[in-house]
Amino acid sequence: MPEVISTAPADALEIVEHSPARLEGDILEVSMGPQHPSTHGVFRMNVALDGETVVKLKPVFGYLHRNHEKIAEGASYLASMPYTDRLDYFCSLTNNWAYALAVEELAGLEVPERAEYIRVITAELTRLMNHTCLIGFLVQDMGATGTPLMYAFREREKILDLIEELTGARMMGNYMRFGGCRCDLPAGWIEGAKQVVADFPKFLDEYENLLSSNEILMARTQGVGVLSGELAIDAAISGPMLRASGVNYDLRKVDKYGIYDRFDFRVPLGDHGDVYDRYMLRILEMRESLKILNKALDEIPEGPITDAKAKIRGFKPKPGECYGRIEAPKGELGFYLISDGTPKPYRYRVRPPSLINLTVLEDMCLGQKIADVVIILGSVDIVLGEVDR
């Protein structure tokens, strides 16, 4: 960094003559956020700039912190279920599933087959919703104001209608229960879902036609924000960001939780680990999700939706601990629970993919232009309700 130069008139001439530092320019510190529209919430980055180039970037967290974990440790196990909706408020149903999965492993509960199918269907619908909107936001951050995002929101609204019909709420589902789901599918829901899934590829093709080979999008994203596979593993990056860096690690394949071993789908991988790969990977992942949805909607069996052994009231797992994780749309969402045999968890920890994916934000932004920081952050896919908890 060039040293700070005094601008006192007495030695001004000397500086001009002898100091090359002045030609390199001063370092300018910019505080981006917390109200910056591209930060997707209340997130702040202290960026040091040399001209337009980023030389340092320090994220500042905590503007939305409400200590979710402390609140959950003072409540019963089930009472935390609605609160998990508020972590990543775009994907409430996958949050529910991750928490239910961790508790089920802790207490040794079984999930009936129909409930497993419903979980897969809702999770994949959530993934479609999350990925389309993320692309909308990303393109909006590049300056394509409005149109692509509204296209995405139009499709999201169709899925939200399905979720509202099923859970009673558009976004705050509170749908999963330990050992199953809260209520069965309403009449005609499967047909409605099949219609949405059947229409989706057409939208995806149209969307891709407009974006994937768009010159501006390619120029802004290719080679920007490169993340190597080694660093991605070292920093425990998860989800589409990890796979865009070429690491084949999808928890639906690795852990085979739920009934994911019954579905035939591929794991798309990126070659370059740049923003364009992260964009493309999400498009490809949506196409794979559609395959899963088609099969699941065809095969869903009749039957009970909750484990008869699972107690709603007075639920007390035996002492022990468990870490359960799923492949949420944003990455590995895990819950670490310690039970001491009482109705409240002794320790309740959320492993937030959004927060941990931000570990490498500085590494991706160094040497890039300030305008690219917005895009790189957009491609990480964060929701501040989960980052700050």
Place this chain on the structure above:
Amino acid sequence: METGESVSQAVDSIEDIREKILKDVDGADVSVFENASPCAQHSLLISRASGLSVANYLKRSGWDYCSNATGVDYPDKVEVVKDKKTDVVDGEEKEIVEEHEVVHPGNLEAVYHLYAVVKREGPLVIRMKTGNRTDDIKLPSLTPVWRSCELQEREIYDLYGIDFEGHPDMRRLLMWEEFTEFPMRKDYVEPDDYEFEPTPHGEVLERAAGYGTGRS
């Protein structure tokens, strides 16, 4: 694009991993911490002194993905112990019960969940304990081994007060810099008036002094 099924080979039990660590790492102090839950995720309790060398060894042997790092608080426990002994009182043998309190000192704990990306194994749970909850709260930072601990150890420091030695940037993560307490500890007292947040400004701090509980 896809490598398909996971590599099939025998998965080491937690005892095997412990034996290997004891064999290969000088001065390692590792014990197995049993987990009674049906998921049977047993863990390795590692002493503070050998924490960094064991972590380095584990990373070299394939545990390259440190997914989750978090803290746990165990407050001091007071137990009433009853001692029974027989004594001769007035020529008769009698059983006398003496009660006295035994304080089990509490501690703070850092828990790490490790996975192996290529071998697709895991989780391997490792944990380290501090000496107590007040002044002996240092643990070796594992951020030099797994970069993913960077923000998570900052969060543990913020919410539990474990001081990680060797962390490149040991600051609070979620609470503000002037905050002095550790909210996730079991004995944390919530402020009785959230509207009355003390801020760095002197005037407000003065008004806040002595107001309510749980704040300075």
